[in-house]
Amino acid sequence: MKTVIFIEKNPVSNQLRNVSLELTHKAYTLSNPLGGEVVGIFTGESIPENSDELFQFGMTRLVYFTDERLRHLHSVAYKHILEQMIRSEKPDIVLFGATHTGRDVAPLIASSLKTGMTADCTQLYIDEYKDKGKILYQIRPAFGGNILATIVTPDHRPMMATVREGVMLLPDTRLNHPVKTEAFPIDFNDAWIQGEFLEIVPKVKKVDFNSANIIVSGGAGVGSAENFRLIRELARALGGEVGASRAAVDFGFVEKDHQVGQTGSVVRPKLYIACGISGQIQHRAGMEESQKIIAINKDPDAPIFGIAHMGIVGDLNEIIPVMLRYLKEEN
Amino acid sequence: MKKIVVLAKQVPDTTNVVGNAMKEDGTVNRAALPAIYNPEDLNALEMALTIKDKIGAEVVVITMGPPKAAEILKHSLYMGADRVLLITDRKFAAADTLATSYVLAETIKSIRDVDIVLAGRQAIDGDTAQVGPQVAEKIGCNQVTYVSNLKEFTEDYLIVERDGEVQTEVIKTTYPVLLTVTAEANTPRYPNCRRMLQYFRAGLKDNIREKELIEAEQNGWIIPVASMADLNLVENRCGLKGSPTRVHKIKSITLKGGDLKMYGAAATDIKQLVRDIMHDYVGVN
Numbered sequence: 106m107k108t109v110i111f112i113e114k115n116p117v118s119n120q121l122r123n124v125s126l127e128l129t130h131k132a133y134t135l136s137n138p139l140g141g142e143v144v145g146i147f148t149g150e151s152i153p154e155n156s157d158e159l160f161q162f163g164m165t166r167l168v169y170f171t172d173e174r175l176r177h178l179h180s181v182a183y184k185h186i187l188e189q190m191i192r193s194e195k196p197d198i199v200l201f202g203a204t205h206t207g208r209d210v211a212p213l214i215a216s217s218l219k220t221g222m223t224a225d226c227t228q229l230y231i232d233e234y235k236d237k238g239k240i241l242y243q244i245r246p247a248f249g250g251n252i253l254a255t256i257v258t259p260d261h262r263p264m265m266a267t268v269r270e271g272v273m274l275l276p277d278t279r280l281n282h283p284v285k286t287e288a289f290p291i292d293f294n295d296a297w298i299q300g301e302f303l304e305i306v307p308k309v310k311k312v313d314f315n316s317a318n319i320i321v322s323g324g325a326g327v328g329s330a331e332n333f334r335l336i337r338e339l340a341r342a343l344g345g346e347v348g349a350s351r352a353a354v355d356f357g358f359v360e361k362d363h364q365v366g367q368t369g370s371v372v373r374p375k376l377y378i379a380c381g382i383s384g385q386i387q388h389r390a391g392m393e394e395s396q397k398i399i400a401i402n403k404d405p406d407a408p409i410f411g412i413a414h415m416g417i418v419g420d421l422n423e424i425i426p427v428m429l430r431y432l433k434e435e436n
Numbered sequence: 437m438k439k440i441v442v443l444a445k446q447v448p449d450t451t452n453v454v455g456n457a458m459k460e461d462g463t464v465n466r467a468a469l470p471a472i473y474n475p476e477d478l479n480a481l482e483m484a485l486t487i488k489d490k491i492g493a494e495v496v497v498i499t500m501g502p503p504k505a506a507e508i509l510k511h512s513l514y515m516g517a518d519r520v521l522l523i524t525d526r527k528f529a530a531a532d533t534l535a536t537s538y539v540l541a542e543t544i545k546s547i548r549d550v551d552i553v554l555a556g557r558q559a560i561d562g563d564t565a566q567v568g569p570q571v572a573e574k575i576g577c578n579q580v581t582y583v584s585n586l587k588e589f590t591e592d593y594l595i596v597e598r599d600g601e602v603q604t605e606v607i608k609t610t611y612p613v614l615l616t617v618t619a620e621a622n623t624p625r626y627p628n629c630r631r632m633l634q635y636f637r638a639g640l641k642d643n644i645r646e647k648e649l650i651e652a653e654q655n656g657w658i659i660p661v662a663s664m665a666d667l668n669l670v671e672n673r674c675g676l677k678g679s680p681t682r683v684h685k686i687k688s689i690t691l692k693g694g695d696l697k698m699y700g701a702a703a704t705d706i707k708q709l710v711r712d713i714m715h716d717y718v719g720v721n
Contacts, residue, residue, distance in 0.1 A: 210569075212566040212567075212569035212573070216534065220534075220680050221680030224562075224563065246689075256681050256682070259682060301609070305600075376713065416699065417706070
C-alpha cells in the first residue's frame with residue numbers, strides 16, 4: 106500500500122506546514138506494516154527549509170519540482186505538475202492537507218484522475234473490503250458534524266483524502282530514515298500560469314491555538330461583544346488563547362479567526378473552558394478531544410455538560426469576574 | 437455584457453439543530469431540518485448581481501437536485517437572476533462530487549460562452565468544497581477559490597482577494613474563470629419587492645394548473661427543467677454509477693457521558709474550581 110503525500114509549506118515562514126508532518130506520520134502507520142512507501146510530492150518556488158524533518162516521521166522519498174513561476178498558488182500549474190507526479194508514482198493512496206491550498210488543488214486532481222476523494226477525514230485506516238482486498242476506510246463528519254460517515258473508494262485508484270491540520274497527532278519518537286530527495290522532470294508550459302498575483306498581504310496572526318495549552322471560549326450565552334471582554338480577560342489571566350463558537354462569531358462578538366468547531370479550528374488543548382456554549386455537535390467536533398473540559402452554562406441541560414469534566418451552572422457574567430478575582434489572589 | 441452562471445444548492449439547515457430536530461436518542465432527525473439556500477451560494481449570487489448592476493451581465497442560476505430545489509431558484513429570481521435552470525433526474529441520485537461536477541460542467545457547456553462561474557465555497561451539508569474546483573477542471577478554466585472580496589471588475593478582467601490562510605492574495609484574472617466565494621465576500625441582498633410580485637407565481641410546470649399554463653409561459657413563471665437526456669449526459673458518469681466513492685456506514689453522533697464534576701455557583705465553590713485549575717494547569721503554558 107503506497108501513499109503519496111502533498112507537501113506544503115507556509116509561504117510566509119518557508120517552513121513545512123504541520124499538516125505535512127502529521128500526514129507523513131499517518132501514512133507511515135498505514136503503509137509501513139504493508140511494506141509500502143511514503144512518497145512526498147512538492148511543487149513551488151523552493152522546497153521548505155526544514156523538509157528533512159519529513160524523514161523523521163516516516164517519509165521514504167521526497168519528489169519535487171521547483172520553479173520561480175510557482176511562487177504563488179497557480180492552481181492550473183500545480184494541478185498539472187502534481188498530477189504528473191502522481192501518475193508516475195502510481196500510489197494506492199493520496200493524502201492532502203485540508204488547507205486552503207490542499208482544498209484548492211486536490212479536487213482538480215481527483216477530477217482529472219476521475220477518482221474518489223473524501224474531504225476533511227478525521228480517521229483513516231486500512232481493512233479488507235468485500236472481495237476487493239485491503240482498501241482505505243475514510244471517516245469524516247458530515248451534515249454539520251451531526252453524523253460520522255465512513256467513505257470508501259472501492260474500484261478507483263488512487264484513493265484520495267484530505268485531513269485538516271491538527272487532526273492527526275504526531276508521535277513523540279523520531280525515526281532516522283535517510284533523506285532522499287529527487288527532482289521530478291516537468292516540461293513546463295507557460296499556459297499553465299493563469300492569473301496574476303498583484304499583491305500578497307501577510308495576515309497578522311491573531312490566534313494561535315497550536316501552542317495554547319489552555320483555551321477559553323465564549324458562545325452565544327456571552328450575550329454581547331462587550332461581555333466577550335470577560336472571555337479575553339480570563340484567557341489572559343490563565344495564559345491561554347481565546348476561542349469562540351460559531352454563534353458567537355455570527356453574532357459579531359468576536360472575529361472568525363477565533364472560531365472552534367466543524368467550520369473553524371480543531372483544537373486539543375490541555376484545558377478547554379467553554380463559557381455560554383451550549384455544545385452543538387458542530388462546536389464539539391472542534392474541541393471534544395481536549396484533555397479537560399470545563400463548562401459554564403446557565404442551562405443545566407446544555408449538551409456541553411455531556412462531554413465536560415467539570416461544570417458550573419450559572420451566569421458566566423457573574424462567575425467569570427469571581428474567577429478572575431481568585432486567580433489574582435492565587436497568583 | 438458578461439454571461440455569469442451561479443451554482444446553487446438547496447441544503448438542510450445543519451447549523452441550527454434545535455428542538456424537534458433532535459431525536460430522543462440524541463441524534464439528529466435530518467428530515468425535520470428546514471431546507472434552505474446554501475448560505476455561501478447566496479454570496480456567490482450576490483457577487484454575480486453586483487457585476488450585473490455595474491457592467492451588465494446575464495445571470496443564470498443553476499441547481500442540481502430534486503423538484504423541491506426549485507424553491508431556491510424562485511428565490512434567485514426574487515433577488516435578480518435573469519434565468520434559472522433545475523437539473524433534475526432520478527438517475528442523478530446519490531451523486532458524489534465527481535458525478536455532480538460532471539453534470540454541472542456539462543450544463544455550463546450547454547449554456548455556452550460563459551465568462552464567469554460563481555459558486556459558494558462549500559455547502560453546509562457536506563462541507564467538501566470539492567464541486568467548484570471539479571467543475572473548473574472539467575470546463576478547463578482558471579479558478580480562484582476562497583474569494584473573500586471582489587475588488588474590481590471590467591469587461592476584460594477581474595481582481596479579487598483570496599483568503600490564503602496565512603496571507604491575503606490579490607489576484608487578477610481574465611475570463612473565463614470560476615470563483616468560489618466565502619461568506620466574508622459580501623452581504624446578500626434581500627429579495628426585491630417588485631421582482632417578488634413579478635415571480636410569486638413562478639414554479640415547475642407540473643405544479644401549474646393547465647388553464648394557467650399559457651399565462652405562466654407568457655410571464656416567464658415556468659421554471660425550466662433539464663434531465664439527463666435533455667443534456668445528452670452519459671449515464672455511467674451520473675449519480676451513483678458515476679461516483680467512485682461509496683458511503684460504507686453512517687453513524688449518528690450522540691452525546692457521550694463523561695465523568696462530570698459539578699461545582700456550585702457560590703463564591704467558595706468558584707474558588708475551589710480556580711484552585712483546581714491552578715493546581716493542574718497553570719504554569720504549563
